[in-house]
Amino acid sequence: MELDAQQKIKFMQEALYEAQKAAAIAEVPIGCVIVSNGKIIGRGHNLREHSQDVTMHAEMIALQEANAAVKSWRLPDAQLFVTLEPCPMCSGAIINARIKETYYGAPDPKAGAAGSLLNLLEDQRFNHQVKVERGLLAAESSALLKSFFREIRQKRKKSKRED
Numbered sequence: 514m515e516l517d518a519q520q521k522i523k524f525m526q527e528a529l530y531e532a533q534k535a536a537a538i539a540e541v542p543i544g545c546v547i548v549s550n551g552k553i554i555g556r557g558h559n560l561r562e563h564s565q566d567v568t569m570h571a572e573m574i575a576l577q578e579a580n581a582a583v584k585s586w587r588l589p590d591a592q593l594f595v596t597l598e599p600c601p602m603c604s605g606a607i608i609n610a611r612i613k614e615t616y617y618g619a620p621d622p623k624a625g626a627a628g629s630l631l632n633l634l635e636d637q638r639f640n641h642q643v644k645v646e647r648g649l650l651a652a653e654s655s656a657l658l659k660s661f662f663r664e665i666r667q668k669r670k671k672s673k674r675e676d
Contacts, residue, residue: 528546528594532596541661542558543596544596545575547576547612548591548593555574555576557570558571568602589612590613592613598619598626600624604627608643612643617645618648618649627645
């Protein structure tokens with residue numbers, strides 16, 4: 514199912530909602546939703562700090578939920594929406610799940626594997642390629658991340674002054 518511009522924005526807003534849930538519990542605010550046939554079948558937000566599990570990225574959690582929803586590890590007709598460009602681990606999982614399209618908000622110049630550092634998703638050497646659309650609600654995604662890290666820096670600075 515081809516999504517129109519309005520639907521893409523709606524689903525990225527849902528990913529931003531997931532990112533806000535992560536921020537509310539002091540996790541890096543990254544959110545993800547997976548859509549199939551115009552419906553959300555998987556949701557996730559970062560839970561690495563709470564779980565102390567390196568794999569608990571927003572995309573990984575959303576993929577697990579989507580796999581359970583369709584009772585298959587394959588998601589060939591699905592679209593993934595995430596607020597930050599996927600890392601190498603998540604990009605690998607997206608490829609392996611056979612996701613059709615990935616939409617992301619903010620680029621990740623330090624760990625992005627969908628165009629910034631490298632582009633695993635569209636690499637022709639893999640057995641599956643994922644169509645990538647970059648910059649969907651990028652300003653909103655980036656602002657959420659910048660605000661989160663600004664608050665952390667301010668807290669650290671204040672803590673140092675109190676010592």
